[in-house]
Amino acid sequence: MLGRCLYRQMFASYKLITLTANHNILSYSYKASVIRVNGSLNKLDLCLHRSYSEKSKIEDVTVDFEHVKKATSNDNVYIIDVREPDEVKEYGSIPNSVNIPLGSVTPALSTMSDDEFAKVFKRQKPSENTEIxxxxxxxxxxGMAQQNAINLGYKNVKNYLGSWTDWAHKTQ
Known part of the structure; x- marks a missing residue:
């Protein structure tokens, strides 16, 4: 084996959304690389390279009470509650929502099969263009769940900024 070297380079992609002071949203996509030689870590490229940036409007990534209220009667929109089951039991939930705790969002939307998703959550697994x-x-x-879904390739994900606190206050 002298003089031979096994070389493998792995890439990880990241997408970051930043809300600026003037309510512009900047979306960045980064690629980082790690090089492995003979199975051991040889070089870690810690420099993240920005591959693009674009301006988005806050309305494109967030929703308000009225939007969520309309979504509760639309089966094509997925409303996902990322709180822990104990919180849902204690406080309640938005009608037509599915409880997927934050720690389970990434596996549920990525590695879970369509059949398993349907069995566990009683709904079809959303496609990458489904409004979530x-x-x-x-x-x-x-917001963290939204970022995870964006990183997985979902294109129409929104964050209800007021969340349960806003919903409970406006529906009393």
Missing amino acids: IFYCMIGKRS
């Missing part, structure tokens, strides 16, 4: 609205208690965890 994430919510939690105040909008922070749902």
Whole structure:
């Protein structure tokens, strides 16, 4: 084996959404690379390379109470509650929503088969173009779930910024 080297380069892609002070949203896509030689880590390229950037409107990635209220009667829109089951039990949930805790969002939307998704969540697995609205208690965890879904290739994901707190206040 002297003089021979097994070489493999792996890439990881990341998409980052940033909300600026003037409510513009900047979307960046990055690619990082890791090189393995003979199965061991040889070089880690820590420099992230931006491959594109575009401006989006906040309305494109967030929704308000009225939008969510209409979505509750539309079976083509997925409303996903990323709170833990105990929180859902204690506080309640938005009608027609599916509870997928934050830690389970990525596996459910990526590696879970269509049949398994349907069996567990009683709905078809969403396609990459399906409108998905994430919510939690105040909008922070749902923003993380939204970012995870974007990284998985879902194109029409939204965050309900007011989340359960806003919903409960406006439906009393």
